[in-house]
Amino acid sequence: MNHRIIARLDIKGPNLVKGIHLEGLRVLGKPEKFARYYYEMGADELYFQDVVASLYNRNSLHDIISKTAKEIFIPLTVGGGLRTIDDIKMVLRAGADKVSLNTAAIKNPELVRDASHRFGSSTIVVAIEAIKQDDHTYLAYTDNGREYTGIEVVKWAKQVEELGAGEICLTSVDNEGTGIGYDYELIRMVATSVSIPVIAHGGAGSPKDIKRVISESKVDAVAVASILHYGLLSCLNDENFNTEEGNIEFLKNGNQFTKITPTTIDEIKNYLYDNKITCRYKK
Amino acid sequence: MAQQLEVKYGLPSEVKFCKKCVMSNQRPASSIEFKHTISSKKVTIHFDEYGICDACRQTEEKEKINWEKREEKLFKLLDKYRRNDGYYDCLVPGSGGKDSGYQAHILKYKYGMHPLTCTWPPILYTDYGYKNFKNWLDVGGFDNITFNQNGKVMRLLTKLSIENLLHPFQTFILGQKNLAPKIALKYGIPLIFYGENEAEYGNPIADNSTSLRDKSFYSMININEIYLGGVSIKELQEKYKISLADLLAFLPADYKELEKSNIEVHYLGYYLKWTPQESYYYSVANTGFKARPFRTQGTYSKYNSIDDKIDDLHYYTTFIKFGIGRATYDASQEIRNKHLTREEGQALVKRFDGEFPDKYFNEIMEYLDINPDKFFELCDQFRSPHLWAKVNNKWKLRHTVNNDGVDD
Amino acid sequence: MINVAIIDYKMGNLFSVFHACENVGLNPKISSDPKILKESDAAILPGVGAFGEAMETLEKLDLIKPIKEYIDTGKSFMGICLGFQLLFSESEEFGLHKGLGIFEGMVKKFSITSINGGNVKIPQIGWNQIYNYGNSWELSPLVGIDEGEYMYFVHSYYVEPVDDKIKMTKTIYECFEYCSSINKGNVFATQFHPEKSAKEGLKIYKNWARQINNRG
Numbered sequence: 078m079n080h081r082i083i084a085r086l087d088i089k090g091p092n093l094v095k096g097i098h099l100e101g102l103r104v105l106g107k108p109e110k111f112a113r114y115y116y117e118m119g120a121d122e123l124y125f126q127d128v129v130a131s132l133y134n135r136n137s138l139h140d141i142i143s144k145t146a147k148e149i150f151i152p153l154t155v156g157g158g159l160r161t162i163d164d165i166k167m168v169l170r171a172g173a174d175k176v177s178l179n180t181a182a183i184k185n186p187e188l189v190r191d192a193s194h195r196f197g198s199s200t201i202v203v204a205i206e207a208i209k210q211d212d213h214t215y216l217a218y219t220d221n222g223r224e225y226t227g228i229e230v231v232k233w234a235k236q237v238e239e240l241g242a243g244e245i246c247l248t249s250v251d252n253e254g255t256g257i258g259y260d261y262e263l264i265r266m267v268a269t270s271v272s273i274p275v276i277a278h279g280g281a282g283s284p285k286d287i288k289r290v291i292s293e294s295k296v297d298a299v300a301v302a303s304i305l306h307y308g309l310l311s312c313l314n315d316e317n318f319n320t321e322e323g324n325i326e327f328l329k330n331g332n333q334f335t336k337i338t339p340t341t342i343d344e345i346k347n348y349l350y351d352n353k354i355t356c357r358y359k360k
Numbered sequence: 361m362a363q364q365l366e367v368k369y370g371l372p373s374e375v376k377f378c379k380k381c382v383m384s385n386q387r388p389a390s391s392i393e394f395k396h397t398i399s400s401k402k403v404t405i406h407f408d409e410y411g412i413c414d415a416c417r418q419t420e421e422k423e424k425i426n427w428e429k430r431e432e433k434l435f436k437l438l439d440k441y442r443r444n445d446g447y448y449d450c451l452v453p454g455s456g457g458k459d460s461g462y463q464a465h466i467l468k469y470k471y472g473m474h475p476l477t478c479t480w481p482p483i484l485y486t487d488y489g490y491k492n493f494k495n496w497l498d499v500g501g502f503d504n505i506t507f508n509q510n511g512k513v514m515r516l517l518t519k520l521s522i523e524n525l526l527h528p529f530q531t532f533i534l535g536q537k538n539l540a541p542k543i544a545l546k547y548g549i550p551l552i553f554y555g556e557n558e559a560e561y562g563n564p565i566a567d568n569s570t571s572l573r574d575k576s577f578y579s580m581i582n583i584n585e586i587y588l589g590g591v592s593i594k595e596l597q598e599k600y601k602i603s604l605a606d607l608l609a610f611l612p613a614d615y616k617e618l619e620k621s622n623i624e625v626h627y628l629g630y631y632l633k634w635t636p637q638e639s640y641y642y643s644v645a646n647t648g649f650k651a652r653p654f655r656t657q658g659t660y661s662k663y664n665s666i667d668d669k670i671d672d673l674h675y676y677t678t679f680i681k682f683g684i685g686r687a688t689y690d691a692s693q694e695i696r697n698k699h700l701t702r703e704e705g706q707a708l709v710k711r712f713d714g715e716f717p718d719k720y721f722n723e724i725m726e727y728l729d730i731n732p733d734k735f736f737e738l739c740d741q742f743r744s745p746h747l748w749a750k751v752n753n754k755w756k757l758r759h760t761v762n763n764d765g766v767d768d
Numbered sequence: 769m770i771n772v773a774i775i776d777y778k779m780g781n782l783f784s785v786f787h788a789c790e791n792v793g794l795n796p797k798i799s800s801d802p803k804i805l806k807e808s809d810a811a812i813l814p815g816v817g818a819f820g821e822a823m824e825t826l827e828k829l830d831l832i833k834p835i836k837e838y839i840d841t842g843k844s845f846m847g848i849c850l851g852f853q854l855l856f857s858e859s860e861e862f863g864l865h866k867g868l869g870i871f872e873g874m875v876k877k878f879s880i881t882s883i884n885g886g887n888v889k890i891p892q893i894g895w896n897q898i899y900n901y902g903n904s905w906e907l908s909p910l911v912g913i914d915e916g917e918y919m920y921f922v923h924s925y926y927v928e929p930v931d932d933k934i935k936m937t938k939t940i941y942e943c944f945e946y947c948s949s950i951n952k953g954n955v956f957a958t959q960f961h962p963e964k965s966a967k968e969g970l971k972i973y974k975n976w977a978r979q980i981n982n983r984g
Contacts (some may be wrong), residue, residue, distance in 0.1 A: 255644065
């Protein structure tokens, strides 16, 4: 199979943001712009996450979904604050191809079954945000890595598959945004316990990490954010600013990177190709 | 309201909310902790005639600051004190949180100073908080002096603080403020760096005009003026049988010694533009800081002040006494930094402010030997009638920033 | 102005198909009205979901006869994913269901055993390559597409057309080879989603649009 490289964009209002451990809302620019670049540069899919939808109980991505759907012809998954069948319908109508559920799915697992039935399994992605506990087990969290549920991750993953979800997007909150690499053990545990595709998310610091998580942890796809965003940022010009809202200090000052090697989709796929990992790439 | 409601602590009788952030006018300015008694009248944050609080005004002023010039001043200051003979040239008090992580690291690695860090440890460490502290030293790379308090006395004083002032953090704040000058004196370090200036958060703007801290905050002139946990030193000695030697750790450095020394206290926030959220990113990248693995109770954030289990309870008591919970503090600061809109701040306050911090509550009560019921009784005693009303046997705020209080 | 009817039978997201049509200069309309279908210059049967349910819905909406009649007129018709599968005789998804029967062939579920010991993920979700069966692509919307080009797939079932001459592309998933598109006369159908296959997928729409023009 061809392993997918999915560009993930965390969005708050009009801004593309990037946190660490799913915390912090540092603004990096306009999501439409970044989305367009990733499409042009060969991303296999796009994933938009509204990071504050659950926090504020609001859904606000419809505009950017519509804009994106009109010009970008690769699959688009949208998540964040989707609570009901109607929420899902609205988002699909706006132009999304798949939806991602987390908080609502854990609170009401039957929603997954219902949605899979209504919209088709392959339309429903369940996102699992995993945090490692002191006793080395992994539990699922909701509300963008904030609320404790006590639910063990592998158990939930299997249940999710049974409920009819088409894919699982697994986020390691502990590694997310740090660039220290994926949590290979966690991801392998989940990927080998279900027979639906699993997307690994959280921690990539370089193409090496991506190669490793595919070959060792047996995932089907990766969703990457930091290494792409910081990579693209160095190429974009100043009109990227949105001065009305958000933490734009980073954009104003520029910064040094430590563990994150900013990179491009092409570099990632080239590296995978050279290391015999199959992906959509023509040398 | 027809009837006159009692107003405790000398707080403003009319409750108002800042038009820009979500802070209320009931917020006390930093007081001189060792003179704090139950009858102390609070100086509260000032609102101007447009209904905007001092902290927001202060932030507006910050926009006009020429940071390049300020950094030049910093260079001059540091050049004056920098030592290349192997000895420490500055002292950074902190706990390894996001702020001290940033401060210590940037002074050492960007500005070439040789800091010693010093720590007044939390009353009850969280394990991720302790990890952050260790990483600060092990990943960031700093020498550190930690003053481990006499736990017996600390426990008693914390208990008294709660019983007399409903202020669990009083003893912590004392140590935090008083330790650095004492360490500086002992090690002969003439320069201490704190982070933000308190005026950032609403203390009188006049404090900001120089960057030196008002010496009255940390110098001690007459021991008979001192109160700890709301109890005078005399009573602590006579009634509680605590010797002066046991209390000295909580008290400020000797005024005369300070006068003789040439120690200066500066705020890094005066010289460098301070964005708390960016400190978070910086510390994660450079000093091994990690956010709390779950949302802090009473607010939405995961990285502010997470190393002391009593911290959560502290914010609960501010909610009881002033109607201001942790979400209000966090949201107000982020609104000022333009990370949030006021509407978002309101929504966060509505959702999280005043959430009871049950995660560590029982453990704390056991540690302090306080009956949990007694704690709730105390809470009720400390609620000011002009802020709280009982509706269907439940306490509700009379006024909220969302205009959904009992009297709104 | 070429009017394209996108047949809406409540299965799956039609907006990508809509936008792709617009992008290549067609005038698309999403509808379940047989009249609109009849009057259009070209038609698309898209879809994602279960075969049996789809046929039931088409029946309920009284679309089966209109679709067959439409295809008989010789006007351009494109089937995508489930729309591709429905053109065939029968499917074994959730029991045996009859399809539209435009072409002879069975729709079967992937039952691939893995060679290297890992899980074989069903459905196939992702990009895969299309290769020539030996039949020319010249007269189909695949003209000018590279051999081995990547297209986007989402499916658990595949089609086994009886007539080898209509098979356009083959694709290999986990070492299993199957037919991923067909073309005969006015009917072109793909297992993959050209509207989700980036610029090369859009090329297919462009070609299809041009061929509508040529036709009439």
